[in-house]
Amino acid sequence: MNENQSTDVATAEEVERLSGIRRLQKRIWAWPLAGVPIIFVAGSVRPEYGLVVFFVLAAFFFVLTTQHMLARCPRCQQYFNWSGGRRHKFADACVNCGLELGARSEDQARLH
Numbered sequence: 590m591n592e593n594q595s596t597d598v599a600t601a602e603e604v605e606r607l608s609g610i611r612r613l614q615k616r617i618w619a620w621p622l623a624g625v626p627i628i629f630v631a632g633s634v635r636p637e638y639g640l641v642v643f644f645v646l647a648a649f650f651f652v653l654t655t656q657h658m659l660a661r662c663p664r665c666q667q668y669f670n671w672s673g674g675r676r677h678k679f680a681d682a683c684v685n686c687g688l689e690l691g692a693r694s695e696d697q698a699r700l701h
């Protein structure tokens with residue numbers, strides 16, 4: 590890692606991988622928000638449908654949070670949300686090197 594690198598400017602490849610982490614964060618929020626009404630609708634048809642839908646959605650939620658937990662920082666290659674055994678669920682910067690989730694690409698930075 591280059592110590593002189595700015596944490597709010599990233600290479601095109603880093604920006605792309607950061608947007609993947611942002612997408613995961615959004616899905617982790619959206620999943621329960623969208624899932625709860627679906628569970629209620631399914632449950633109102635038949636209570637056991639609601640239960641089945643709940644378990645299916647919970648399994649996907651588990652997959653999403655696991656992917657998010659294991660996401661690597663594109664710059665330092667460490668876990669983006671995880672340092673010293675502590676997980677930072679919605680870190681807006683890498684907890685290891687400080688690379689910001691909303692970092693601009695080098696091209697954008699040059700224009701401004």
Ligand SMILES: [Zn+2]
Pocket residue numbers: 662663664665666667669683684685686687688
């Ligand atoms: Zn990092």
